[in-house]
């Protein structure tokens with residue numbers, strides 16, 4: 001059986017009723033090609049001298065890993081000349097990256113986390129690249145792009161995806177017509193479709209949360225997790241399993257493939273304080289999860305409805321199984337009502 005490749009899939013999406021715009025197709029092909037190069041660099045490990053940290057910190061105040069910077073540069077270099085983007089933004093850069101004047105400007109904006117979960121690199125655990133695509137406001141055509149042009153809600157995304165660099169290298173993608181998985185065939189160098197219609201299984205009993213943060217959970221989150229840990233003897237009447245890989249891409253991919261819930265909730269001690277970034281982590285993952293039939297909330301409202309106020313804005317994340325996400329939100333509301 002001849003499997004579909006990413007190139008053929010995108011051309012057919014462009015040709016069919018979905019009418020994928022040619023510039024968006026080119027953008028996705030370009031990002032996918034850059035992810036192949038990133039995958040190659042990640043897989044070299046110590047042999048490629050890509051492990052370890054730099055003496056620098058990123059805008060988040062996090063120590064930068066060598067691969068954070070390598071992957072960021074690869075994505076900028078691959079995308080700046082193609083004429084499909086007006087500007088880019090990255091977890092690794094404080095401000096936006098306008099397309100240099102020597103290149104044509106396109107109609108899309110792209111945000112990315114070049115290496116998500118980079119603390120896992122030095123211990124050979126899965127990491128990934130996350131990207132989110134927005135349309136540039138039409139006004140951008142006549143002026144320089146500004147940070148404000150990026151500050152659109154997740155509902156305005158026109159495409160999102162991630163590459164995961166694990167035992168296999170996978171590309172998981174949506175352009176608004178479902179979720180598709182491609183596996184990198186390293187011998188040929190092409191992305192081969194391995195799941196034409198990813199649908200997140202519902203009703204699975206597995207939660208992902210960093211339990212060491214328990215001291216900062218809200219009463220609603222505390223109650224939800226306590227009941228899952230109690231298992232069949234508790235109110236939820238079922239035993240649950242737990243996973244935490246400290247790599248959002250790996251956790252979300254597991255949930256897309258076998259269900260469950262992923263949580264990195266707001267810090268209850270400091271209202272509004274959270275860890276994950278809205279624009280290039282939570283929004284693209286929420287887009288994929290909703291396209292695959294799941295739910296994605298900040299603990300109170302759908303993530304993709306959260307107003308964007310800054311490139312590096314952080315947000316609570318509760319995503320995956322629809323009933324489980326609804327339970328966390330309901331417990332949060334009940335706890336608030338008691339205050």
Ligand code: P6P
Nearest residue numbers: 116117118119210246247248249
């Ligand atoms: P913690 C990786 O640094 C990341 O941004 C996500 O990929 C991951 O889900 C989370 O942080 C892990 O955070 O606090 O468990 O190390």
